[in-house]
Amino acid sequence: MAWCFRDIRRHMCMLMRQNFAKSCEKKLNEQINMELKASHQYLAMAYHFDRSDISSPGMHRFFLKASAEEREHAEKIMTYMNKRGGLIILSSVPQPLPCFADSLDALKHAMKMELEVNKHLLDLHALAGKEADPNLCDFIEANFLQEQVDGQKILADYISQLEKAQNQVGEFLFDKYMGSGMHPAK
Secondary structure: OHHHHHHHHHHHHHHOOOOOOHHHHHHHHHHHHHHHHHHHHHHHHHHHHOOOOOOOHHHHHHHHHHHHHHHHHHHHHHHHHHHHOOOOOOOOOOOOOOOOOOHHHHHHHHHHHHHHHHHHHHHHHHHHHHOOOHHHHHHHHHHHHHHHHHHHHHHHHHHHHHHHHOOHHHHHHHHHHHHHOOOOOO
């Protein structure tokens, strides 16, 4: 009996679904899972830099904030999916890399992840355009595209600064600099 009511509720949800292609729904589910994967990786990175033998509080705070932002992105997309009548399908999150050689290595890995997430968002936006879904295009533009560009610029700046430092004293000073706000919070 309970299964029957669940099917009826799902059917009612589908009644409000309008101009929301299955291909877009599938791509949004992929994006949700990418965001959660990135959140998981950033969380692992944050606590790698919090270890007593690493002790980089600036990197810890940076990656902890990045983890929360990625999780917020996933939640925002899930809320959107529910508004559009989509079905959210979460997959298992792969095990993150547990440690990094140094801050530069971690930041380069973060940049690689951000470029991958951004590429997927751009593909999603293109698909929404192809499927004539202006609402999805607007959602992506309003909530993600500029933030991705801004985040990539911040990572590029940090990578550039660390490449110039290239020694442990430089890394220590860089970490201090991160805490003082090279890129102030918005």
